[in-house]
Amino acid sequence: MDYRIWYSIESFANFIIANTELRNKTFVKKKMYESDANNIRNFHTMPDHIKKILYLDAPDLIVEIDHEPIFSVEVSTEAGTGHNVFQRFARLAASVENNVPSFYIYPEAVIITRQNTAPRWDRINPLIFKALDDVMSIYKIPSLFYYFPTDYKTHNDAFTSPNLIHKGLRFDPNRNYAGSPLGTDSEMTLMFAAMDEIVGVVERHGAIVGRDKLLSKRPIINRRAFMNQEFVSKGGTMDTSPLSAIEKIPTQYLLNYLIRFENSQYHIGELLRSRQETIIYKVDAKFRGDPYPGALAAIDYLKCREGKSFEERRYNLIMVWGNLTIDNTNRTLSISSTKSTINDFVKSVQASENKNILSKDYSQISNSEIPRYYMQVRYGSTYSKVKHIRVFSYFADAILFPDGSLWRDA
DNA sequence: GGTAAAGCTGCCGAAGCTGC
């Protein structure tokens, strides 16, 4: 069986290979190109099944066997307070939505030194555990969390951390694995065991049949139980960020707001009307990407989804850019903002369109550009839009700005 | 009213590309 290991950072690929059964397999390592927006020379060379995972956002590593992806890995060293831990959530979801198990490595806490304050641990928002569990419940595919090794458990006083200079993080000393977590840490050895379990199951049953069996395997059951326990023991609730920024309203309020776009020829379609209530993610900020795309994806799984596609939601999921007021008298919404406008969204889309070469004459296309042209013929601008535009328009049933709105009819 | 947590955003660096 032939393995291919797609990586963003080669040293991290080396780290995973050396610590798992992959080291004994026949494999090749390949550089992963993330999107047609940020790497127009090479993205089109990515195989179709990898492109599908990259559609929403690119993970740090994808392992495939005989052209079938078997798991993806995302690693971060950021402090996971507030909505930061959800920043990478869309890429975990993108993997699982393509039936590919995902691993998320994130520190339990990171030392942050602020001005005029002693160094202290910024701790993870435990709601991430609930969000990942909901993903597993819906897709029946593992989406597992492991702590990036830190001094947090052993050095509660941040100032005493031997790795204070690295914000309390424990990195692997092997220079071939530069920037990777400490491989001998118990969290990492458990993760390697789970990866080996996947490799073993897939080799015995094949990738398609094998992945349906994974959730019932003991190392994965145990990890899922640990994640649920962490949610509870760390005081997780359904009120913390990003759920602290949502409102639930009767859908009629939304329809009453959108009526301004209707006329005798056009009426809002059936999708929004099909759900009685609507969840609104309120962001009164300047229009931007991270951390909002990941937070929006997490809200979908935590509150709205009941099935594998956005059509199977209990509630509409919409995003409001601006200061939202719910007008209970007139059963509608009002939005004001000096920070964001619909033009911020539209300008981003237009900027992405500049990456498209579909309007060129054949004589204008260089030979090396032809495969990229041909990819765009098939997929249009699917892969050439910037990440946050792709993620927002995938997850949100509607996006409202004070001066303009976008919505799905079906 | 004070403190801690949550939320927002300006700015920075890395990587990779384009154009001269």
Next chain:
DNA sequence: GCAGCTTCGGCAGCTTTACC
């Protein structure tokens, strides 16, 4: 070869909100 641009990821300071 180099300057400059875009995209992405990330840090941490500032502001707002929540809580006691």
